[in-house]
Amino acid sequence: MPLTVPVVGIFTNGAASSATRAQRAARLDDDIARANETWGNDCGLNFVVLRRFTLNVEIDADSVMDVTDQSISDAVDAARRRTNDATAIYVVYLSGKNFAPDADGNLPDGKGIALFSNFRSTTDYDLYGQVALADGALNSNIFPHEAGHGLFLRFTDPDDINSLTDVDPSNPGGDGHSDDPQNLMFPIVPRNNPLINADQCSVASQSKLIIENAAQNGGRAGRNRKRNGGRARRKRLKNKPQMVKRFNKIIAMMRNSARSDKCARRQKTRRRRSAKATCPVCYRSKTNTAVKMKSTRPNAFRRKSAAKAR
Numbered sequence: 206m207p208l209t210v211p212v213v214g215i216f217t218n219g220a221a222s223s224a225t226r227a228q229r230a231a232r233l234d235d236d237i238a239r240a241n242e243t244w245g246n247d248c249g250l251n252f253v254v255l256r257r258f259t260l261n262v263e264i265d266a267d268s269v270m271d272v273t274d275q276s277i278s279d280a281v282d283a284a285r286r287r288t289n290d291a292t293a294i295y296v297v298y299l300s301g302k303n304f305a306p307d308a309d310g311n312l313p314d315g316k317g318i319a320l321f322s323n324f325r326s327t328t329d330y331d332l333y334g335q336v337a338l339a340d341g342a343l344n345s346n347i348f349p350h351e352a353g354h355g356l357f358l359r360f361t362d363p364d365d366i367n368s369l370t371d372v373d374p375s376n377p378g379g380d381g382h383s384d385d386p387q388n389l390m391f392p393i394v395p396r397n398n399p400l401i402n403a404d405q406c407s408v409a410s411q412s413k414l415i416i417e418n419a420a421q422n423g424g425r426a427g428r429n430r431k432r433n434g435g436r437a438r439r440k441r442l443k444n445k446p447q448m449v450k451r452f453n454k455i456i457a458m459m460r461n462s463a464r465s466d467k468c469a470r471r472q473k474t475r476r477r478r479s480a481k482a483t484c485p486v487c488y489r490s491k492t493n494t495a496v497k498m499k500s501t502r503p504n505a506f507r508r509k510s511a512a513k514a515r
């Protein structure tokens with residue numbers, strides 16, 4: 206069975222490699238290719254571009270503390286309205302080299318989680334990914350790493366609603382990261398040949414961020430496909446928005462307490478720069494209004510959809 210992870214790219218004003226349509230396509234395609242080099246080669250997952258949007262807002266990563274910040278959620282929600290809430294990892298490309306420093310003084314290049322959109326039970330729910338990347342994530346393995354955080358979200362015990370976790374399955378005592386410096390999920394994301402191990406692959410393969418899993422057990426994608434969304438089921442769906450809110454809050458808290466992701470090479474450069482103190486920080490104004498989107502449906506996805514239909 207194919208294991209497809211759809212990705213929606215959302216470019217905001219001033220993000221690296223976003224000035225032209227070709228540049229935006231190249232940046233998103235590079236992230237997808239890197240995800241397939243790790244998750245594809247080591248685990249059989251197939252990341253594909255679902256849609257690409259340009260959003261007429263500027264969000265400086267430096268003004269963002271977390272991936273659930275309102276500016277990021279607004280951008281993702283705008284895209285989800287355009288995709289009819291499609292199951293996907295929604296990645297927002299921000300301007301600015303890196304995020305605001307965390308409690309430990311780290312300057313992360315990327316942040317990512319999975320969030321519930323509908324929750325009915327521990328086995329019957331929908332997920333979407335929310336990833337934000339700063340310019341520092343360009344040409345790195347930060348995207349596949351952040352996607353990993355989303356793919357690890359699961360209930361370890363279907364009978365226990367409190368068993369929600371996103372810890373790295375190969376490092377149960379950790380905080381969502383691997384202790385192996387060559388592993389993709391190490392907090393300092395490896396630049397070359399990152400690895401995925403069997404435990405990570407086993408959990409990731411069951412994620413409802415994978416379209417084929419979302420279609421099972423009455424997931425939204427499945428209901429859409431079967432067109433059997435009866436009135437009773439729709440009613441049940443509407444009954445649990447508070448549960449969704451509660452879980453998403455818990456997930457955000459789990460991510461906040463985790464070690465942040467760094468890129469080793471960039472950290473070194475930064476240390477050199479700060480020693481010289483010749484690099485003033487410019488704070489650009491943040492505007493969340495005028496949400497105007499242009500969308501493109503890349504040929505690659507159209508071809509893939511056509512191939513699947515055949």
Ligand SMILES: [Zn+2]
Nearest residue numbers: 382392465466
């Ligand atoms: Zn991480």
